[in-house]
Amino acid sequence: MYWWNEIYDFIYTHENLWYPHELMKEITAHEIDSLQRILDLKRNSVILDVGCGRGRHSIELARRGHNVTGLDISEKLISLSEEEYKNTVVSNSDKDEFSGTCSFIISDMREIGFRNEFDLIMFMDVSFGIFDDEENQKIINKTYEALKPGGKAFFSLFNPYWWSTHPHTRHWGDETGEVIRKYSFNPLEGRVEDRQLFINAEEGIRKELPLQTLRAYTFPEMKRMCVEAGFTSFSLFGDKGDFTPDPDGVFDAAKSLGMFVLAKR
Numbered sequence: 001m002y003w004w005n006e007i008y009d010f011i012y013t014h015e016n017l018w019y020p021h022e023l024m025k026e027i028t029a030h031e032i033d034s035l036q037r038i039l040d041l042k043r044n045s046v047i048l049d050v051g052c053g054r055g056r057h058s059i060e061l062a063r064r065g066h067n068v069t070g071l072d073i074s075e076k077l078i079s080l081s082e083e084e085y086k087n088t089v090v091s092n093s094d095k096d097e098f099s100g101t102c103s104f105i106i107s108d109m110r111e112i113g114f115r116n117e118f119d120l121i122m123f124m125d126v127s128f129g130i131f132d133d134e135e136n137q138k139i140i141n142k143t144y145e146a147l148k149p150g151g152k153a154f155f156s157l158f159n160p161y162w163w164s165t166h167p168h169t170r171h172w173g174d175e176t177g178e179v180i181r182k183y184s185f186n187p188l189e190g191r192v193e194d195r196q197l198f199i200n201a202e203e204g205i206r207k208e209l210p211l212q213t214l215r216a217y218t219f220p221e222m223k224r225m226c227v228e229a230g231f232t233s234f235s236l237f238g239d240k241g242d243f244t245p246d247p248d249g250v251f252d253a254a255k256s257l258g259m260f261v262l263a264k265r
Helices: 004-012 021-039 056-063 075-091 133-146 219-229
Strands: 046-050 067-072 101-106 118-123 147-158 168-174 177-186 191-200 205-208 212-215 233-237 258-264
Touching: 021 056, 021 147, 021 258, 046 056, 056 067, 056 075, 056 101, 067 075, 075 101, 118 133, 133 147, 133 219, 147 219, 219 233, 219 258
Parallel strands: 046 067, 046 118, 067 101, 118 147
Antiparallel strands: 147 258, 168 177, 177 191, 191 205, 191 212, 233 258
């Protein structure tokens, strides 16, 4: 099993390797618009954002009046999240735009220890599926226990039907370097495999990161695991090829990059 933290600390702290900051803000706002429609979030909802990374979803939800806790295993990313949150609050101090709260904790998602505390627990950016089936089941069990009665869990996942037929390579970069990222599907394990190479030619850096893999569950598999944990109601959503959950669309196994599962306690 690869160690996820090295990939986080080396790649995901370089935000501009993915998208320019302003474009990322637009993408995040669009994603949260879709989530609010799907989840019918009431103002002042208490939310746990598991695998929050740099905290972009957490901060946007807090901006809209929700009380959010972001959880991530990476100390470096949590530090960046806290800094971004403080800067966002200060920049909006003279406006009536930021009405929620946001806090961040460093923790392994396998050690979620809350009980009956959250209206929503969400796993965005394919943060669920890192571990083996047994440990992933334990995470779902702990998610159920951490929700209030009537609470919801939202899982962002790779759509196995699309990823199993679309191996591909992506290449992008900025002034800090460039990334070559190769995706493939392991049918024996049901996992998307992600190989990343970081290059900075000027500084003579060439770093091949440990293989990371993510379990790409089918909807029946996710439903079975959620039922085992105690969930009783389920919904399935797809996207339009942009990995943003589509509130209006029907899940298309052949076209949707993501598979988004909503489970209700």
